[in-house]
Amino acid sequence: MAQIKFFGSENMPLEMHKVRIIQKLNLPPIDDRLTSITEAGNNTFLLKNRNVFLDMLTDSGTNAMSDKQLAAMMTADDSYAGSETFFRLEAKIQEIFGTKYFLPAHQGRACESLIAQVLVTHPGQVVPMNYHFTTTKAHISRMGGGIEEIIVDEGLVAQSDENFKGNMNIDVLKKMIAENKSKIAFVRLEAGTNLIGGQPISMANIREVSQICRQAGVYLVFDASLLADNLYFIKTREAAYENTPIVDIMREIGALADVLYFSARKLGCARGGGICLHNDDLMMKFRELIPLYEGFLTYGGMSVREMEALTVGLDETLDMDMIAQAPQFIGHMVDKFTAAGIPVVTPAGGLGCHINAMEFLSHIPQERYPAGALAAALYIISGVRGMERGTLSEQRNPDGTEPLAHMELVRLALPRRVFTLSQVEYVVDRVKWLYQNRELIGGLKFTEEPKILRFFFGRLAPDSDWQTKLVAKFKEDFGDSL
Numbered sequence: 001m002a003q004i005k006f007f008g009s010e011n012m013p014l015e016m017h018k019v020r021i022i023q024k025l026n027l028p029p030i031d032d033r034l035t036s037i038t039e040a041g042n043n044t045f046l047l048k049n050r051n052v053f054l055d056m057l058t059d060s061g062t063n064a065m066s067d068k069q070l071a072a073m074m075t076a077d078d079s080y081a082g083s084e085t086f087f088r089l090e091a092k093i094q095e096i097f098g099t100k101y102f103l104p105a106h107q108g109r110a111c112e113s114l115i116a117q118v119l120v121t122h123p124g125q126v127v128p129m130n131y132h133f134t135t136t137k138a139h140i141s142r143m144g145g146g147i148e149e150i151i152v153d154e155g156l157v158a159q160s161d162e163n164f165k166g167n168m169n170i171d172v173l174k175k176m177i178a179e180n181k182s183k184i185a186f187v188r189l190e191a192g193t194n195l196i197g198g199q200p201i202s203m204a205n206i207r208e209v210s211q212i213c214r215q216a217g218v219y220l221v222f223d224a225s226l227l228a229d230n231l232y233f234i235k236t237r238e239a240a241y242e243n244t245p246i247v248d249i250m251r252e253i254g255a256l257a258d259v260l261y262f263s264a265r266k267l268g269c270a271r272g273g274g275i276c277l278h279n280d281d282l283m284m285k286f287r288e289l290i291p292l293y294e295g296f297l298t299y300g301g302m303s304v305r306e307m308e309a310l311t312v313g314l315d316e317t318l319d320m321d322m323i324a325q326a327p328q329f330i331g332h333m334v335d336k337f338t339a340a341g342i343p344v345v346t347p348a349g350g351l352g353c354h355i356n357a358m359e360f361l362s363h364i365p366q367e368r369y370p371a372g373a374l375a376a377a378l379y380i381i382s383g384v385r386g387m388e389r390g391t392l393s394e395q396r397n398p399d400g401t402e403p404l405a406h407m408e409l410v411r412l413a414l415p416r417r418v419f420t421l422s423q424v425e426y427v428v429d430r431v432k433w434l435y436q437n438r439e440l441i442g443g444l445k446f447t448e449e450p451k452i453l454r455f456f457f458g459r460l461a462p463d464s465d466w467q468t469k470l471v472a473k474f475k476e477d478f479g480d481s482l
């Protein structure tokens, strides 16, 4: 995919797959979209998919499966215990990560719950990480622990040309270990850092962090949920790995981590998850919890059909054509936005194209949730569902104060192999229109605020009649177009 150059002047990402099963889409008229977002409390999580045109909320469980994955589902061995399906999956995981044990779980956050239960042993412990993910932080907090984000400075600079903005700050890690090692529950590295624009971590950084942890006797936990995109960036941005087979990179990561876990809703394009380990004692501690929370050890809450699809999906992760597709589409969107002067996170990361709402809507204070407002506005004018990744996605402090996020992003996720380039062009077009009319967009305020993971179910209302004005301007410019 990456090697194909066009005769014309513009290079474009070219899909190395064809579409053989399709699903009809619906684009409701703008008045209906305004009603839908109002009914959803201005929270794109609460929209009904039947009212969404392009669902760019997430790649979680929404990646397109291949013909081989679907075919493999038919070969699943239905059995509560000792299913052949499990042993095929276990063998694939041992092959690609080189780990000794695989403990299945129903999805990524289930792994996080187990990891927090086993490794956060007393309140007040801290988990240094390159950056937090919502559910990771919630599980560590639930066990009485805290997190410390020690990302490199560039990680929080929205527009940058640093290739590996997901890297951990090595000096800070060393300092934390030197000053208070006993307080550290474990160190966590996240591939393709979700909340700061899908930014990758380099192999050099993973290796250095691992060496420091091993020397200090601190466990290194690696979240591989977004590893597919990160592998693509290691191959294309880290010169030493340009010619290294993808499987060798995965095995190296497997060897550098003590515990590696993943959401199979992302990695492997199926639904499920699991924990991979080398250490016998750790394995025994985790193993006790699997039948209690997940299911028997040979399925862990996953359906055997999904497990078969996952085995094939993991194998397909070794194919550069497969892992290049989403990052190249995202790169295309980022280039188009940048050319139009629209603020997006650069360099292009994985997972999705991330609009920098702090700059896009610089007239809206963070307390009025610019990224949430932009996600609502974009749905109204296009039927495109993105996700707020900013202050709304943060949790209140124990004293009730609201931490303001480092970044206010709207993520337009590109589930793998799902959207066509013309659909991507439609999104670009509508965002351009919205940028020209950004002064019309106002803020949001909570009408219902849940205590935990408030972004999932929280309900908000516009702080003025800005949405009605936005609809009126859309009709003025687009007439009777949907």
Ligand SMILES: Cc1ncc(COP(=O)(O)O)c(C=O)c1O
Residues within 6 Å of the ligand: 060, 107, 108, 109, 110, 133, 135, 190, 194, 223, 225, 226, 263, 264, 265, 272, 273
């Ligand atoms: C980096 C990362 N870790 C963990 C998770 C949690 O996985 P799941 O949604 O399967 O529970 C996600 C999900 O988005 C993620 O992006």
